[in-house]
Amino acid sequence: xxxxxxxxxxxxxxxxxxxxxxxxxxxxxxxxxxxxxxxxxxxxxxxxxxxxxxxxxxxxxxxxxxxxxxxxxxxxxxxxxxxxxxxxxxxxxxxxxxxxxxxxxxxxxxxxxxxxxxxxxxxxxxxxxxxxxxxxxxxxxxxxxxxxxxxxxxxxxxxxxxxxxxxx
Amino acid sequence: xxxxxxxxxxxxxxxxxxxxxxxxxxxxxxxxxxxxxxxxxxxxxxxxxxxxxxxxxxxxxxxxxxxxxxxxxxxxxxxxxxxxxxxxxxxxxxxxxxxxxxxxxxxxxxxxxxxxxxxxxxxxxxxxxxxxxxxxxxxxxxxxxxxxxxxxxxxxxxxxxxxxxxxxxxxxxxxxxxxxxxxxxxxxxxxxxxxxxxxxxxxxxxxxxxxxxxxxxxxxxxxxxxxxxxxxxxxxxxxxxxxxxxxxxxxxxxxxxxxxxxxxxxxxxxxxxxxxxxxxxxxxxxxxxxxxxxxxxxxxxxxxxxxxxxxxxxxxxxxxxxxxxxxxxxxxxxxxxxxxxxxxxxxxxxxxxxxxxxxxxxxxxxxxxxxxxxxxxxxxxxxxxxxxxxxxxxxxxxxxxxxxxxxxxxxxxxxxxxxxxxxxxxxxxxxxxxxxxxxxxxxxxxxxxxxxxxxxxxxxxxxxxxxxxxxxxxxxxxxxxxxxxxxxxxxxxxxxxxxxxxxxxxxxxxxxxxxxxxxxxxxxxxxxxxxxxxxxxxxxxxxxxxxxxx
Numbered sequence: 001x002x003x004x005x006x007x008x009x010x011x012x013x014x015x016x017x018x019x020x021x022x023x024x025x026x027x028x029x030x031x032x033x034x035x036x037x038x039x040x041x042x043x044x045x046x047x048x049x050x051x052x053x054x055x056x057x058x059x060x061x062x063x064x065x066x067x068x069x070x071x072x073x074x075x076x077x078x079x080x081x082x083x084x085x086x087x088x089x090x091x092x093x094x095x096x097x098x099x100x101x102x103x104x105x106x107x108x109x110x111x112x113x114x115x116x117x118x119x120x121x122x123x124x125x126x127x128x129x130x131x132x133x134x135x136x137x138x139x140x141x142x143x144x145x146x147x148x149x150x151x152x153x154x155x156x157x158x159x160x161x162x163x164x165x166x167x168x
Numbered sequence: 169x170x171x172x173x174x175x176x177x178x179x180x181x182x183x184x185x186x187x188x189x190x191x192x193x194x195x196x197x198x199x200x201x202x203x204x205x206x207x208x209x210x211x212x213x214x215x216x217x218x219x220x221x222x223x224x225x226x227x228x229x230x231x232x233x234x235x236x237x238x239x240x241x242x243x244x245x246x247x248x249x250x251x252x253x254x255x256x257x258x259x260x261x262x263x264x265x266x267x268x269x270x271x272x273x274x275x276x277x278x279x280x281x282x283x284x285x286x287x288x289x290x291x292x293x294x295x296x297x298x299x300x301x302x303x304x305x306x307x308x309x310x311x312x313x314x315x316x317x318x319x320x321x322x323x324x325x326x327x328x329x330x331x332x333x334x335x336x337x338x339x340x341x342x343x344x345x346x347x348x349x350x351x352x353x354x355x356x357x358x359x360x361x362x363x364x365x366x367x368x369x370x371x372x373x374x375x376x377x378x379x380x381x382x383x384x385x386x387x388x389x390x391x392x393x394x395x396x397x398x399x400x401x402x403x404x405x406x407x408x409x410x411x412x413x414x415x416x417x418x419x420x421x422x423x424x425x426x427x428x429x430x431x432x433x434x435x436x437x438x439x440x441x442x443x444x445x446x447x448x449x450x451x452x453x454x455x456x457x458x459x460x461x462x463x464x465x466x467x468x469x470x471x472x473x474x475x476x477x478x479x480x481x482x483x484x485x486x487x488x489x490x491x492x493x494x495x496x497x498x499x500x501x502x503x504x505x506x507x508x509x510x511x512x513x514x515x516x517x518x519x520x521x522x523x524x525x526x527x528x529x530x531x532x533x534x535x536x537x538x539x540x541x542x543x544x545x546x547x548x549x550x551x552x553x554x555x556x557x558x559x560x561x562x563x564x565x566x567x568x569x570x571x572x573x574x575x576x577x578x579x580x581x582x583x584x585x586x587x588x589x590x591x592x593x594x595x596x597x598x599x600x601x602x603x604x605x606x607x608x609x610x611x612x613x614x615x616x617x618x619x620x621x622x623x624x625x626x627x628x629x630x631x632x633x634x635x636x637x638x639x640x641x642x643x644x645x646x647x648x649x650x651x652x653x654x655x656x657x658x659x660x661x662x663x664x665x666x667x668x669x670x671x672x673x674x675x676x677x678x679x680x681x682x683x684x685x686x687x688x689x690x691x692x693x694x695x696x697x698x699x700x701x702x703x704x705x706x707x708x709x710x711x712x713x714x715x716x717x718x
Contacts, residue, residue: 014173034445087289088204093407101442117190117199117207124325126323147186148179152319154448155326161321162175163454164447167341 002138004109005119007128009142014131018059037080037111044068051075059111062090066097072106081127083112084134092125099156100128116144122158126156163164169230169539170315170461172280179323180277183284187211188270195267210328212283212289213269214591221589222261222269222270223286223697224276226313228296229257229336229542234528236540238279240525251525253518253546254512255582255631256335257295258286262589270401278635284322288436289401291321291658297346298543301462302551304499304688306340307358307522308366310347312458313395314338316450316525320396327403329412331355332401332418335375338368348660350383351636353420354402359389365390372402372432373424376630380666381421384429386436393450400448401440405432465537465552471500473555480559487562489611490573495558498551504558506536507543508570509580513605515585516598518546527568535561544633545574545582578687579605582633586643587650594616595643595650600624600679607680608687617687620700621659638666638701639686641679652679656712657704658684668709671717678705 004014021039022028031037040058043050046080050056057078060066069079079098081091091110099103109129116136123145132138154161174179187207194204201230208214212223224239243251243261246268252260266273276282285292296312301309316334321327325332337347340358344544349355355371368390374383390398406420409427424432479486496505506529511517520528528548532540535557536550543549548570553561565571574580581604584590586597601624627644634640640655651673658667674682689712694703704712 015382086203087329088410088412089289089327090408092326092329093404115203117330121325121328143189147189148182148323150175150179151325152179152322153324154446159447161448163316163450163457166173166175166457167451167453 001037004147005130005132005138005141007123007145007146009145011138011141016057016080018080018107035078037078040064040079043076043089044072047075048074057107060094062088062094064094064101064145066094069098069104070102073098073102074106076104076106078107078109078129079104080109080111082116083114086115086118088112092121095122095125095127096156116140119145120147123159124151124155169232170227170458176280177277178575179281180282180594183211183269183282183323184273184277184463187273191267191270192699206329208269210285210287211269211273212286213266214287215266220266220269220281222264222272223282224259224261225286225293226258226282226542228294228300229298229544230311231542232279233532233540234534235279235281236525236529238275240282240522240529242272243522243525244418250519250521252585253520253548255518255544255546255584255633256293257298257542258293259542260585262585274387287333289332289334290328291324291334291336292332294318294321294336294338295347295352295544296339297341297344299346299496299505300340300540300541300551301464302498302500302505303341304497304504305343306338306401307342307360309459309462310340310358311462312455313356313358313392315394315458315461317399318327320399324403325596327407330360330403330407331412332415332420334420338439341419342478343662345635345661345664346543348633348664350662350664351376351380351633351660352383355383356395356398361389365391368395370398370402372436373421373429374664375419375421376633376635378416378417378628379419379421380635381425382664382666383421384424384540386424386429386433388396392455393452394444396450397443397446398436398440398446401436401443403550404439405435409435447715464500465539467500467503467552469553470499470500470554470556473558476556477558484559485568486573487559489615490562490571491558493573493577493615494571494575500552501650502555504553506553506561508548508550508565509572509575510547510570511574511580511667512572513571513579513609514603516585516588517581518603524568524570526707528570531561531564543656547578547580551589556647562669573611574614575669576621577614578617578620578622578639578683579608579614579659580622581605584624584625584631586624586632589632590626592629592643593643594628595652596676597624597626597632597641597643599683600641600643600652600676603676603680604683607684610697617690618699622683623658633660634658635666636664637667638704644673646673650676652676654686654716657701659701670709673712680711686712689703689715 059080214221338351357369370387372385541549588592624641625632625634636658640712653673
């Protein structure tokens, strides 16, 4: 499995397997003794079965509404958000809602078409790990996470927009 | 005008370094074309028909003389010695080399300029009335709010990959709307409520392009401190629910229409309820801080130079005409607002040479506190000229080609670069503008016609705002041939209306005749006080159809 990038730029081994959505009528195929991410709605539908199991996390697709997890976010040790195409920006709003509205505290990961030049936006929106597309040079991630030393707006990383920081 | 502090300077420098790095990776083959595309677009760089095109941001149209001189130098050093004023108050270079762009951006950053978000599916340059701060009928100067929006929207981490481009415009005048706010994704009209508090009437979902729409009001009164949290809510609803499956249905206007304005407003209000009291809510101090950059220049206490001007007008008919058409009333006695027209026949509308940019800079320094404004009609405004210096200024403008006294007349044409330059265009637009300007070269006749907006776009992306021209011309492609469709009755003023299509399209050579016939109908049917638009609204489109297709 490819490594993942952490928000501080460090590179670590990936422990999580993304389980794709089963064909309708089929059951989820969860490999034993692995940490897995399953489609979020399936986790919600079978919450009694998965709750408390730290080896089962969820992933949301770009069109999925994070509201389905609102009441349970901190029952999960991992939520991933899929970017089917890097130019699909819905995942940024999803991430901010999970963090800022629903108060999710644990790991939030960007998966899918994750490239270098979007990493800093992802970081600002609350993602803390990034599964870079394998053809991209992971050694350049640390630089791309830090092109900017600050931003004008509040986001997940700071609730103080620049106009409030200037005032102090 | 706004001046960068250390934060702005730092982020501008970091942006240049970032784009240098991205360009190097693109040239090294580490970024696929479709991966580099949004990165270069968000730095204003298009790859066009003949060469790359760089769109430089002029925030809400304001420029200092030093910036004009730097632009002139850049056009000489990196381009072919001219630039183009766009219909969104920006400036374009038509011939830069891709690998030079990071250097150009570095040169721009030195004079507090950039090309951030001048293209791409993000929040674009916020625009406003070019007479902001100097006209007497505005509730307050809209520019501080534009600057506040500029800062909020710059590098916004959540909204860099929207379904489609997103444009915001602000207007503060009760009588006029030079910013055309109702054909923007968000149009903000500055208003006071019954309690006398300042705020915004919020229009969402206007636009031109292939589905032209006038923006409905989704909130009658938004208190000024709530500006950013509310904008953020609108953008979040759009980012989450705007269509991404079809580029032609991806603008916010389609979402507003699908949900209905009421349904859309409900979603925004529900979202906003969570964020309205967050630290992103503006503070009076934050607004006051930005307002200190837009205080009045050091006006001299003067009386209106009424007698002097009357004498000068009497002696010089050309000056009289120019004064009547290209000079507007200023809020300060003894001052005037002067529009330099960049519409000399034979020059593509909005094009200026490096030398002309420097001349404008010199004029700004000498007559208008070193500042100019770029208008969406592709002209340039000197906003603070002493009335007793108008004659002297006018005498200089003539030889420079900026004194054509046709402001807002039929030949003051808004025109996109069209098929001569733009890869998207279906048809050329500049030669059509020129042919019409040549046909109507009699200023007295133009003055008799009064104000008529003629807008030309080379394709349905509508950069020439043809839908809101009193007369609109749209280039279309019919089996590989360039044709032109005409619409009538459009306006982007407070009574914003999308023009109605007259009928089948015309060949390029026929266009001057077609316009002449339309003008004929107006001249024959008008009553004494009627503008073109008034007559059109009274008599309807059929009278024009009958004459044009007879």
